[in-house]
Amino acid sequence: MYTPHTPRDIAQMLATVGVNSLDDLVRVPDAVALRERLDLVPALPEAGIVKRFEHFARKNVGASYISFLGGGSYRHYTPPAIASLAMRGEFLTSYTPYQAEVSQGYLQAIYEWQTYVCLLTGLDIANASVYDGATALAEATIMSIHANGRKRALVSRAVNPNYRAVLQTYCDGLDVELDEIPVTANGTTDLAALQALVAGGSYACVALQSPNFFGNIDVPDAAAQSAIAASGTVSIAVVAEAIALAVLATPASWGAQIAVGEGQSFGVATAYGGPYLGFMATTKEHMRRIPGRLVGKTVDAGGNEAYVLTLQAREQHIRRERATSNICTNQAHCALIATIYLALLGKTGLQDVASANLKRSRELAASVASLQGCALEFDAPFFNEVVVNVGRPAGEVLDRLKGRGILGGIDLGRFYPEYANFILMTATELTSAGDIKALHAALNEVLDVPARV
Amino acid sequence: MSRLASDHTYSPIIFEQGQEGRGSRYVESGGAPTGFLPPEALRADLPLPDNSELDVVRHFTRLSARTFGIDLGFYPLGSCTMKYNPRVNDAMAELPALRDLHPWTPDDLAQGALQIMWELERSLCSLFGMAAFSLNPSAGAHAELTALLIAKKYFKDRGERQRGTVIVPDTAHGTNPASAAMCGFKVLSLRSDARGRVSVDELKNVLGADTAVCMMTNPNTLGLFEDHIHEIARAVHEAGGLMYYDGANANALMGNARPGDMGFDLMHLNLHKTFTIPHGGGGAGHGPVGVAAHLVEYLPIPYVRARAKAGADPNAAPSDRMEFRLDFDLPHSVGPVRSFWSNFAHAVRALAYIYANGAEGLAKVSQLAVLNANYLRVRVRDFLETPYDEICRHEFVASAQDLKRETGVKALDLAKALLDRGFMAPTIYFPLIVAESLMIEPTETESKETLDEFVAALREIVSLAKSDPGKILAAPEHTVVGRLDETRAARQPDLRWYPHPATA
Numbered sequence: 031m032y033t034p035h036t037p038r039d040i041a042q043m044l045a046t047v048g049v050n051s052l053d054d055l056v057r058v059p060d061a062v063a064l065r066e067r068l069d070l071v072p073a074l075p076e077a078g079i080v081k082r083f084e085h086f087a088r089k090n091v092g093a094s095y096i097s098f099l100g101g102g103s104y105r106h107y108t109p110p111a112i113a114s115l116a117m118r119g120e121f122l123t124s125y126t127p128y129q130a131e132v133s134q135g136y137l138q139a140i141y142e143w144q145t146y147v148c149l150l151t152g153l154d155i156a157n158a159s160v161y162d163g164a165t166a167l168a169e170a171t172i173m174s175i176h177a178n179g180r181k182r183a184l185v186s187r188a189v190n191p192n193y194r195a196v197l198q199t200y201c202d203g204l205d206v207e208l209d210e211i212p213v214t215a216n217g218t219t220d221l222a223a224l225q226a227l228v229a230g231g232s233y234a235c236v237a238l239q240s241p242n243f244f245g246n247i248d249v250p251d252a253a254a255q256s257a258i259a260a261s262g263t264v265s266i267a268v269v270a271e272a273i274a275l276a277v278l279a280t281p282a283s284w285g286a287q288i289a290v291g292e293g294q295s296f297g298v299a300t301a302y303g304g305p306y307l308g309f310m311a312t313t314k315e316h317m318r319r320i321p322g323r324l325v326g327k328t329v330d331a332g333g334n335e336a337y338v339l340t341l342q343a344r345e346q347h348i349r350r351e352r353a354t355s356n357i358c359t360n361q362a363h364c365a366l367i368a369t370i371y372l373a374l375l376g377k378t379g380l381q382d383v384a385s386a387n388l389k390r391s392r393e394l395a396a397s398v399a400s401l402q403g404c405a406l407e408f409d410a411p412f413f414n415e416v417v418v419n420v421g422r423p424a425g426e427v428l429d430r431l432k433g434r435g436i437l438g439g440i441d442l443g444r445f446y447p448e449y450a451n452f453i454l455m456t457a458t459e460l461t462s463a464g465d466i467k468a469l470h471a472a473l474n475e476v477l478d479v480p481a482r483v
Numbered sequence: 484m485s486r487l488a489s490d491h492t493y494s495p496i497i498f499e500q501g502q503e504g505r506g507s508r509y510v511e512s513g514g515a516p517t518g519f520l521p522p523e524a525l526r527a528d529l530p531l532p533d534n535s536e537l538d539v540v541r542h543f544t545r546l547s548a549r550t551f552g553i554d555l556g557f558y559p560l561g562s563c564t565m566k567y568n569p570r571v572n573d574a575m576a577e578l579p580a581l582r583d584l585h586p587w588t589p590d591d592l593a594q595g596a597l598q599i600m601w602e603l604e605r606s607l608c609s610l611f612g613m614a615a616f617s618l619n620p621s622a623g624a625h626a627e628l629t630a631l632l633i634a635k636k637y638f639k640d641r642g643e644r645q646r647g648t649v650i651v652p653d654t655a656h657g658t659n660p661a662s663a664a665m666c667g668f669k670v671l672s673l674r675s676d677a678r679g680r681v682s683v684d685e686l687k688n689v690l691g692a693d694t695a696v697c698m699m700t701n702p703n704t705l706g707l708f709e710d711h712i713h714e715i716a717r718a719v720h721e722a723g724g725l726m727y728y729d730g731a732n733a734n735a736l737m738g739n740a741r742p743g744d745m746g747f748d749l750m751h752l753n754l755h756k757t758f759t760i761p762h763g764g765g766g767a768g769h770g771p772v773g774v775a776a777h778l779v780e781y782l783p784i785p786y787v788r789a790r791a792k793a794g795a796d797p798n799a800a801p802s803d804r805m806e807f808r809l810d811f812d813l814p815h816s817v818g819p820v821r822s823f824w825s826n827f828a829h830a831v832r833a834l835a836y837i838y839a840n841g842a843e844g845l846a847k848v849s850q851l852a853v854l855n856a857n858y859l860r861v862r863v864r865d866f867l868e869t870p871y872d873e874i875c876r877h878e879f880v881a882s883a884q885d886l887k888r889e890t891g892v893k894a895l896d897l898a899k900a901l902l903d904r905g906f907m908a909p910t911i912y913f914p915l916i917v918a919e920s921l922m923i924e925p926t927e928t929e930s931k932e933t934l935d936e937f938v939a940a941l942r943e944i945v946s947l948a949k950s951d952p953g954k955i956l957a958a959p960e961h962t963v964v965g966r967l968d969e970t971r972a973a974r975q976p977d978l979r980w981y982p983h984p985a986t987a
């Protein structure tokens with residue numbers, strides 16, 4: 031499909047090339063020839079493809095459930111203007127903008143994205159994107175290792191468990207040791223432990239996430255900030271819910287030298303996990319260590335302002351095994367979507383979304399906390415997620431909510447054995463008062479049943 | 484008049500447009516954040532512009548008009564397989580129950596998504612002769628890293644930690660050595676022989692007890708089939724190493740030959756090349772990593788598993804008689820490599836493309852890709868050097884070295900002159916072993932007429948280079964900006980807009 035060749039074209043072209051058949055062109059030595067018949071899904075006409083995928087879609091029953099899922103992927107309102115702009119073929123079907131003269135539009139959009147990331151994080155430099163929040167954290171760790179030459183990394187246990195697991199995978203590759211900072215009873219990073227750990231000066235970096243995996247604001251206090259700085263440890267801020275950047279103190283304001291995270295919340299669909307958008311920002315000091323594409327502003331031969339990929343000496347196609355990273359293809363189109371989202375919403379719109387999240391999540395928290403047998407586990411300030419102690423195995427409660435058409439949240443026992451009775455619940459601006467009421471009623475029923483022991 | 488002033492596609496940077504309070508209302512405000520959070524948790528200011536929706540729509544529409552994609556014209560960017568991106572694929576990815584499915588949705592409520600991933604995985608296994616694929620990695624380089632982590636763990640478990648060297652031919656893509664370094668491997672670059680292939684003798688000289696992995700692309704980045712692949716694989720295996728297949732060039736052999744049959748133990752695919760996923764100006768991609776049977780247990784987590792479903796309709800399609808789950812419990816796994824399970828929306832696109840073709844259709848796709856490349860090769864060699872002049876696969880490499888000597892016109896200049904004539908330029912200065920290289924990959928979705936137009940344009944450029952080289956050295960003249968001052972971009976990095984003119 032999608033090949034325009036007529037039999038006549040093929041015959042003429044074969045004659046020009048001087049071979050007899052298409053098979054002659056693709057023949058390989060017998061020793062490595064195709065060993066078996068291929069077993070693929072059957073070919074379908076386009077109408078059949080649509081039917082097949084509609085069939086798949088119907089089997090995703092959970093897509094229409096009332097949902098309180100978050101934990102690194104967030105449902106937010108996306109203005110239709112985003113898709114109508116981002117899906118323009120000029121953007122969608124272009125490659126990495128190597129030929130700047132015919133890529134000025136995309137290059138400018140990336141430069142704008144880099145600027146948005148800087149303005150949101152308070153830092154100086156941002157790249158064009160990396161794969162997602164987890165790999166952004168891994169890349170930031172590698173930057174830190176290159177900066178101070180230390181071969182150990184430190185991460186708070188309140189950082190998204192998926193991110194920590196990915197970081198562990200990358201650290202295994204680099205033979206870097208990864209240690210974790212414990213979490214206090216209030217659901218934030220144990221800052222006393224942090225101070226003690228960094229004091230030895232053996233860690234390349236320390237990573238904290240705010241809002242953290244439990245939804246709590248989690249940044250180092252003044253004492254922890256000075257301990258980090260005094261020990262020469264690179265301070266990394268992780269942001270999994272980018273909408274929070276609209277209202278929370280910037281990572282730069284609490285001393286982060288690198289801010290990384292997930293940009294999915296800026297207009298990118300949840301799409302069962304991807305593609306998403308890893309963002310990275312840092313200080314001027316680390317400019318030459320940042321991985322990935324960077325767009326810079328310059329002039330053309332006639333003195334006109336123009337944009338171009340720059341500082342490429344950091345990258346794999348120039349530096350090969352000495353590159354700052356192996357990344358080549360990134361998440362440019364997701365960054366374009368995010369840029370359009372931020373341009374559409376602007377300061378006012380983004381603040382509206384953030385405050386709606388604050389409000390809805392407090393309504394959710396109040397509703398759940400009013401139930402007998404349910405309690406909010408932490409009382410730290412939070413953004414749009416809360417941890418609810420349901421007093422019995424969370425998995426069991428979630429299963430029964432599921433039976434009532436509700437995805438109640440994430441079973442924290444999956445990642446923290448000591449939190450087996452806790453559910454992470456999320457509310458965004460898309461969570462309605464009706465959703466919260468339905469959850470309240472369903473939880474009431476579910477918790478009324480005595481727990482199985 | 485400057486180009487910008489005369490250009491109706493120009494739009495000033497978004498930060499210099501708009502006025503506070505001009506924005507549209509998209510969601511209801513929740514009120515002042517101070518009502519919800521202590522003041523010390525809040526940021527002082529949010530310095531973003533407020534724009535009207537019309538201004539934003541115009542801004543990005545104008546930017547799109549300053550961007551060249553496949554939808555505008557021929558895109559012969561070697562190694563990137565810039566083929567037509569079918570619209571039905573996007574439409575399928577946009578089905579609400581696929582687009583809006585949350586990654587933490589319990590498996591039993593996400594069966595359609597898991598079925599898509601499973602069908603894609605099984606199809607890739609058969610097409611490329613691998614025991615299993617992980618759909619986790621986001622792009623080719625990410626998959627290389629994943630595969631090398633697998634190799635590292637495999638050797639560690641076998642007590643062969645001394646295997647610390649990764650061998651790459653000098654035609655290899657930059658990501659290959661860069662990925663090896665990220666897994667702590669030493670990189671050994673192997674010189675290609677006079678035929679542009681890996682020399683079996685030279686390879687045998689460097690194989691040893693330290694050999695971990697030999698990474699190869701086949702056909703290689705010169706577009707040439709490594710015809711000694713069988714011996715190469717045997718030699719690497721005899722030395723105790725693993726063979727890695729960089730699948731960036733899979734469009735050359737899909738459905739006709741399989742890396743698995745060539746002896747590769749590990750491989751990746753760039754679904755954003757071979758399987759029509761739009762590249763979107765740099766990404767997102769999708770880079771499944773495939774493994775032979777002895778490496779399955781090392782795959783990253785999670786992995787999609789299927790089993791027969793009780794009470795299924797016996798007349799249903801095979802995968803409709805199964806149920807699926809995400810398996811996180813692989814004791815020897817290298818671990819997860821990304822936040823969530825895969826670039827799922829792209830898995831949808833790739834599977835839709837496989838459905839559109841079936842096994843026979845995909846085999847035909849690569850045959851026609853090879854036909855188009857050879858047709859261009861024999862037509863281009865009339866007026867440009869083609870240093871490895873034999874039947875190529877999906878792409879070929881030409882060189883402007885003679886032309887440069889004769890006229891001063893370089894590969895870069897030819898590239899810029901093509902832009903003026905409405906074509907995207909080929910990949911230039913890669914692979915590194917050909918001086919003044921132009922790596923040309925037409926793909927199968929281009930018609931003979933388009934190829935003929937391209938040949939005519941390139942022929943005209945080369946002839947103009949000989950008669951009036953200044954004309955080509957001045958290109959491009961018809962694009963929205965002329966050649967850029969890249970030195971200035973690197974020496975005085977300006978990587979973002981500032982609210983106030985920088986004082987430095």
Ligand SMILES: Cc1ncc(COP(=O)(O)O)c(C=O)c1O
Binds near residue numbers: 625
């Ligand atoms: C031969 C080859 N290998 C590897 C890669 C890297 O793939 P990706 O850009 O998807 O990371 C590319 C892509 O340009 C390539 O052409």
